[in-house]
Amino acid sequence: MTRPYLERVKIASFGAFSNMAVGPLTPGLNVIFGRNESGKTTLASFVGGVLFGWEDARGMRNTYKPANAERAGSLFFQAGGNEIELSRGRNADGLQGDAALVSDIDKETFQTMFSLTSDELRTLRNTSDVTAKLLTAGSGTGASPAHARSLIQNRLAEYTSRAAGIEHSLFSLGIQQDELREKLSCAAETVERFKRQDKEFHDLAPQRDQLLARLDSLNSDIEALTACRASVEKIDQEMDDLEDKIASLRTEEETLRLEHRLRERGDSAALVRLTTTEDRALRDKIESLAVDEAKFEHAVDLAQDNFSTSKASYEVLLESEDATSVQGVMRRQRATQIVLSIALPLLFMLSGVPLFIHGREITSLSFTVGGIGLIVFAIMLALAAMVMLFRPDKKADAKEERLQDAQWVMLQDKKKLEACVESRESFRREARAQLDSAGLEEAQGSLRRARTLLDEAKDARAESNLYRQRQQALVSRRSSLEESLALAKRQRKRLFERIDSRAERTVEALDAALVQKVQQRSGLLETSEHLNRRYGELKQELSHAVKEKEFDALKLQAEEVKTRIDESSREYARLLLAKRMLETAIGAWESKSQPEVYRQASRLLSVMTDGTWVKVAMTAEGRLQVVDAVKTARDPLHLSLGTCQQLYLALRIALLMTADNVGRSIPILADDILVNFDSERRAGAARALVELARMRQVLLFTCHEEVVKALRAVEPTLNKVEL
Numbered sequence: 001m002t003r004p005y006l007e008r009v010k011i012a013s014f015g016a017f018s019n020m021a022v023g024p025l026t027p028g029l030n031v032i033f034g035r036n037e038s039g040k041t042t043l044a045s046f047v048g049g050v051l052f053g054w055e056d057a058r059g060m061r062n063t064y065k066p067a068n069a070e071r072a073g074s075l076f077f078q079a080g081g082n083e084i085e086l087s088r089g090r091n092a093d094g095l096q097g098d099a100a101l102v103s104d105i106d107k108e109t110f111q112t113m114f115s116l117t118s119d120e121l122r123t124l125r126n127t128s129d130v131t132a133k134l135l136t137a138g139s140g141t142g143a144s145p146a147h148a149r150s151l152i153q154n155r156l157a158e159y160t161s162r163a164a165g166i167e168h169s170l171f172s173l174g175i176q177q178d179e180l181r182e183k184l185s186c187a188a189e190t191v192e193r194f195k196r197q198d199k200e201f202h203d204l205a206p207q208r209d210q211l212l213a214r215l216d217s218l219n220s221d222i223e224a225l226t227a228c229r230a231s232v233e234k235i236d237q238e239m240d241d242l243e244d245k246i247a248s249l250r251t252e253e254e255t256l257r258l259e260h261r262l263r264e265r266g267d268s269a270a271l272v273r274l275t276t277t278e279d280r281a282l283r284d285k286i287e288s289l290a291v292d293e294a295k296f297e298h299a300v301d302l303a304q305d306n307f308s309t310s311k312a313s314y315e316v317l318l319e320s321e322d323a324t325s326v327q328g329v330m331r332r333q334r335a336t337q338i339v340l341s342i343a344l345p346l347l348f349m350l351s352g353v354p355l356f357i358h359g360r361e362i363t364s365l366s367f368t369v370g371g372i373g374l375i376v377f378a379i380m381l382a383l384a385a386m387v388m389l390f391r392p393d394k395k396a397d398a399k400e401e402r403l404q405d406a407q408w409v410m411l412q413d414k415k416k417l418e419a420c421v422e423s424r425e426s427f428r429r430e431a432r433a434q435l436d437s438a439g440l441e442e443a444q445g446s447l448r449r450a451r452t453l454l455d456e457a458k459d460a461r462a463e464s465n466l467y468r469q470r471q472q473a474l475v476s477r478r479s480s481l482e483e484s485l486a487l488a489k490r491q492r493k494r495l496f497e498r499i500d501s502r503a504e505r506t507v508e509a510l511d512a513a514l515v516q517k518v519q520q521r522s523g524l525l526e527t528s529e530h531l532n533r534r535y536g537e538l539k540q541e542l543s544h545a546v547k548e549k550e551f552d553a554l555k556l557q558a559e560e561v562k563t564r565i566d567e568s569s570r571e572y573a574r575l576l577l578a579k580r581m582l583e584t585a586i587g588a589w590e591s592k593s594q595p596e597v598y599r600q601a602s603r604l605l606s607v608m609t610d611g612t613w614v615k616v617a618m619t620a621e622g623r624l625q626v627v628d629a630v631k632t633a634r635d636p637l638h639l640s641l642g643t644c645q646q647l648y649l650a651l652r653i654a655l656l657m658t659a660d661n662v663g664r665s666i667p668i669l670a671d672d673i674l675v676n677f678d679s680e681r682r683a684g685a686a687r688a689l690v691e692l693a694r695m696r697q698v699l700l701f702t703c704h705e706e707v708v709k710a711l712r713a714v715e716p717t718l719n720k721v722e723l
Helices: 040-052 107-114 118-124 145-159 170-265 276-320 323-361 365-390 394-437 447-498 507-541 550-608 641-658 679-693 705-714
Strands: 005-014 017-022 029-033 072-079 082-088 115-117 613-618 624-628 668-671 698-702 719-722
Touching: 005 040, 017 040, 029 679, 029 705, 040 072, 040 082, 040 107, 040 115, 040 668, 040 698, 107 115, 107 641, 115 118, 118 641, 145 550, 170 447, 170 507, 170 550, 276 394, 276 447, 323 365, 394 447, 550 613, 550 641, 550 679, 613 641, 641 679, 679 698, 679 705, 698 705
Parallel strands: 029 698, 029 719, 115 668, 668 698
Antiparallel strands: 005 017, 005 072, 072 082, 613 624
8 A cells, every 4th residue: 555645745834935835745755946045944844843843933943933823724645545634723622633644653752763954964973872862763752762771770779779868769658657757646546536536526516517508508598598589589570561662652653554555545545556667667668658759759850850941941032033023034034135136236237238239229239248247147147146035144143943842842841741730640549548557547658747746656665665664573572571471471381390389379478477587597407506515515625636746647657658668669660660661672672673774774884885994883872983995993973974965864864764663654754964965975875865755755855956966867756845
């Protein structure tokens, strides 16, 4: 089965980030690349915070808490096609989601094994007990098993020590217990004497308690009766008020009903009963008729305008060209033309004939030609006069034609006006018939009056609706008051049932019951006073015994010593069991896991250092050592910073590869751990990380391009996510 892996990160608010998503991520090697201050370390801290809780905001340390918000966000894991969300808000709310993903790892193990930073590797260089940080990280402890076994051995020695200064020593506690037993034996006789006196004192206690119980019961009954009486009086007053209000509401309902009936008589019943749909349809019809009426009015106005225009044009023509004056002028012009057409040719003819005859007589060619010319000219004038007399007068004809056209247009416009007026009147008769059929006879065909009637009917409907609403409100208020009245009656009944009153349910009956209870209490108080007097006498006789505290102190000391002996014995047994379990665990570790871890660490360190350092081992004294290719052993303190970090990184990776049952779904967070490596050892470390990524999900944060290139050279399919 494929183990779950982190697929996406969503930061709601953390540090400078808000509503930020990072992903998608793959199950293997993921490189989170970003420049300085882009939020790589913030993102790594966010993942650990969601899984194991935010850091407390104390001191000057950066805990990534926003100024005006709570730290919050989610991690989305992919498990066999199903998405699992783990989220966290406040630490007090805990981890939300399927917590089984982190059930196989604790916070200390995560910080030691899964959160790899350059600073952490640098810190381990100065840590004396390296195995406490690395080789036992899988158990979630902060100390090595060997160190824990030494501490347990020292604690066991304290519990068996004879030194008086050790309070939890079993030997010292036994001596104290023997001494206290002797003192208790001496004090027992004195105590027995006081017990006999105390027995008589305590025999009175049951009687006194019984009497006090009866008094308490009577007091409770009296208090209940008093409270019931006050409540009954209050409820009776409320019931009277409610009945008065209900009667007032009934009167108001009847008055409102009468007013509505009177108002309905003055309204048009048919129009008031119209529904909203019918009212809207009738208004639409009126609007349609109004549109048609406007069209007819417009047609009449347009025809009227056209007729007025054509009539004015005709009258203008008549006024500008008077027919009589036109005919007189025409006759004078015609007469002048006739006179000239006769006189001039005749004159030239009379002049030419004599001249022609005289020329013939005197045989003068010039006179003859002149006479002929005058005769020809006379003939031509006569012909021209004839043409002018019989030629039509186009200007007069045009004027006559315009006059006739104007008259014809005027007559046509008059016919159109009469037709439009007739159509308008016909439309008005039809509109009135439609309004009458719709119940608007009172409008008498007026669309404006019809709208007014509809508005009045609408107002009447609104008033009717308002009446119904007011009526419903009055009914609702009355029903509410009636329910309150019924509730008050039920409360009154329950009050009497609570005090189990079988008498008449009145205030007077409650007063009688109160008097009876008060009398009973007076008798009990007298008896109680006598009993208390005897109780006080016995108490005074035993008062001197109270000062005798020695026996109680001895018993308390004895119980304290016994408790301390029991606690020391249990703690001693637990330490013996823990010592045995540690010895068994150390033996199992040394025989199984430890050799495999060192073998894997040696191989990985050799890969990182290109064979310079070939072996990692633990000395008999519990110190970590590394061996180079020429069999020279050195402690980590004598290594360079880069080599020392490579050693601890190899140990971390070896532990993560070996401890397969720890944090199976949790990603490895590596924040710029290759920054102190040269190019060759960076490539070797990249191969080691790629090998780890084949077993676990790895998120490596870096701001160096060369680190990305080194990892991609080893694993071309790595997933790169840029911030």
